[in-house]
Amino acid sequence: MTTLTQNLLDLSDFAWQRLRDRVEGLTDAEYFWEPFDGCWSVHKSHDGYAADWAWIPPAPPPFTTLAWRITHIADLLQAERTATWFGHEPAATDPAAAVPGSAEHALQALDHAYAIWRRRLAALSQEDLDRPMGEIAGPYADNDGASFALHILDELIHHGAEVGTVRDFYRGARAEDPFAAALAGELTPADHPALLAEAAAAQRWEIIPQLAGLGFAVNEPTADNVTAAHLAAGTGTLDTLRFLVENGADLSLTDSRFNADVRGWAQWFKQPDTQEYLATV
Structure with a gap:
């Protein structure tokens, strides 16, 4: 006791x-x-x-x-x-x-x-x-x-x-918008490697294809080793998850909080659409 x-x-x-x-x-x-x-x-x-x-x-x-x-x-x-x-x-x-x-x-x-x-x-x-x-x-x-x-x-x-x-x-x-700076060409992947994952963390899904097109890596994680694919799977954002997979997202990477891969995040956060999709890839 x-x-x-x-x-x-x-x-x-x-x-x-x-x-x-x-x-x-x-x-x-x-x-x-x-x-x-x-x-x-x-x-x-x-x-x-x-x-x-x-x-x-x-x-x-x-x-x-x-x-x-x-x-x-x-x-x-x-x-x-x-x-x-x-x-x-x-x-x-x-x-x-x-x-x-x-x-x-x-x-x-x-x-x-x-x-x-x-x-x-x-x-x-x-x-x-x-x-x-x-x-x-x-x-x-x-x-x-x-x-x-x-x-x-x-x-x-x-x-x-x-x-x-x-x-x-x-x-x-004192907030600055690194996403706007990147889209304007003022911030490069070398300057801020994890920006695409941070855009996913901020749920700025609409700019992820643009950031990927500018060379920001889809598999570069946040400080907690969370990738954009983890976040898309865990939030049920299917269109973005498809885009990431089609552009080389590594579904086997694990985060620091749950020690789970991308499929694990879809399951943990009870997202049936992304679970079903991930079962096919």
């Missing part, structure tokens, strides 16, 4: 990995991006960097940058209370990291903070989770340890979702 501690760890690890994947490749420009006036962020101080903060914040609350949000996540995970409110003591190696002043340092701070939180969470017994936290938790004295663990996980999950959304906003505000 799975223990409550293990269930909490599994949820924590899932939420953490989702966040960590979403911040991979973060740049300083994104980290400090302020889309509006009056954002809260992190700023240089006399001894490093400091995050904007106030006991009574403005109303409505300011928009917070990725720098502020990531710093906040790191702070809440490694805060002393994530040990003491459970009746434990922080380890000597647990001092809080400095407020990160760059994207690189921010990712290091996140890794450091999560390692602390996970170790503390894994050390909790059922008694720790069942016991009221007591006076140290102030107004939450009567709440048990499990409720506090769930609170920290809620913080990780919802702030992690905010971080991903802000990255999406940043990308969208």
